[in-house]
Amino acid sequence: MAAIDDGVAAPPALSSQPSAKAASGGRGLNWWGRLKRDRSLVIMTLPAVILLAVFSYGPMFGLITAFQAYDIYNGVAGSPFVGFDQFQRLFSDPLFWHALENTLVLSAVQLVLYFPIPIVLALLLNSIMSSKVRSFVQAIVYLPHFFGWVLVVVVFQEMLGGAGALNMFLRQHDMATWNIMTNPDTFKYLVTAQAVWKEAGWGIVVFLAALAAIDSSLYEAAAADGANRWRRLWHITLPGMRGVIVLLLVLRLGNALSIGFEQFILQRLAVGRDAAEVLDTFAYNYGLVGNNISYGTAAGLFKGIVSVALLLAANKVAHKFGEDGFYRR
Amino acid sequence: MTTTTLPRNRRTSNRPPWEEKPTALGQGAKTLIITIVLAVIAVPIYSVVLTSFSTQASINRAGGLVMIPDELTTQAYKEIFSNQLIVHSLLVSLTITVLGTALSMVVSVLAAYGLSRSRSFAHRPILMFMIVTMFFGGGLVPTFLVVAGLGGYDNYWSQILPGAVAVFNILVLRSFFSSTSPELIDAAKIDGAGDWRILWSIVLPTSKAVLAVITLFYAVGYWNNFFAAQLYLPDNGMWPLPQVVNTYVLQGNSMPGSGITNTGQYFGHQQVSPLTIQMAVVTLTLLPILIVYPFVQKHFTKGVMIGAVKG
Known part of the structure; x- marks a missing residue:
């Protein structure tokens, strides 16, 4: 269900497309004639194009500073070029490798601990027969997606922090307290738990859609042939969700290096810099807080390039397995 | 419970x-x-x-x-509504959210409709131009340079314009707009309606569910944003609510005149517990989401899911 006619990703939850392969070219009109005919359509896209040109493509040109020794008084135009010096410095900086390691470990932890949860939740929800109960449960589990990270971290702090509900309870009952909010060793699990609390419920939207798209006569036929519920789950439900699962895995890999930025910024003070440094915070802290513009830009560029490479590689693998991934071959 | x-x-x-x-x-x-x-x-x-x-x-x-x-x-609540900093940050947040959401919706709806007519001039290159930004960007530091270079530092527009367009939302809207009944549109064209008219009187009225959902997405994004304030607004007198919560509740800085600290201890001269005040500020941040959510939530199934199922 994933790939659409323009050869690009549909938003995961929404891939409805007119099936017509749009042959570009109006009948019998030349370039100028088509522009004249569609001028209002083109004008409508302009505000978005201009905003993206300034705030998305503008920074892409700013990536040039990664090859400069940026100097705030001379700006991008006047700063001297230093070739790959920033990258050489970056690759010999143990703090950079530490940030990269943190990023990869956190991504791996979330892939294992987070990714399956929405799938299981969706199956569970889908098995609720009463539509009233189901929409009530849906309404509740979607809700945390709409809270910002500030709220989520505050809620976790009030529940699990040193002065939070859990530790108050433990203290009142003379048990050892559990300082998970400030423990750097378990920080990756804390961050994952927060991500699960905030996003796992919303994550089921895509899977519920995939489940709803499975032809129910398949189930009926299987049941008539004597397949019990587990066999039906294995042979009909899971294959029916395969395309979406692969698509989300591909997108997740493309996002693997961008994980957890706001959470880390918010909790850096609490757990300390060593545990709470990922590539994004590294670029932020060196580039902007530390005012080392070129160095931070280089770290960001490294992340961007590797992310695109990961996305394309994951998509290749998806194609090998006969799935569409985020674009069709 | x-x-x-x-x-x-x-x-x-x-x-x-x-x-x-x-x-x-x-x-x-x-x-x-x-x-x-x-x-x-x-x-x-x-x-x-x-x-x-x-x-x-x-x-x-x-x-x-x-x-x-x-x-x-x-x-x-009496305490926090008599606190200058909190009242101001609430007004800032509300203004940013309302103006930002309005701008984002206008820009996104126009772009989505402009790209939704198959075979229209250059819709493919424009679409590619937008989608590229979903997967690759300049990153944090160059974005800061651009915004600061245009005068966004210490200026409220930095809270809205850089993130005003979410390409994902444009794609969602576009996929709905392009499924508007082509017969209806052709009939309108024969009657002499232009694209602006078709968008306003045919496409928009039939897309209320998805419009509600995307409006919520944008509004929540603006309402919850603390990082743009952390980046571009150095003066705490200009901050929106989430950055106030971040600084004075989460990071435990004490706020002048409010007795807010992170320890939840009782201060002798205070009428109310700092914890209560903290939680009141947090509730203030939660509340608009909790109020709006039920009205939009019913469209998630009706609007968004149907689009997915059709795929």
């Missing part, structure tokens, strides 16, 4: 005839898991809100967050 029971009455259930009756064990396990999931989400929100309405005495009795309603008071 919410609990749920699964349907017992087979007659009213939607179970297909060929499906086995569930075992009592399976049914019980399912109910238990769902109840736990709901509790994990609802209980923290509930106790944060309840604590914001509780007196110092009941917080002392509870030893922290209040779980069971005890003595209630709105004292904390």
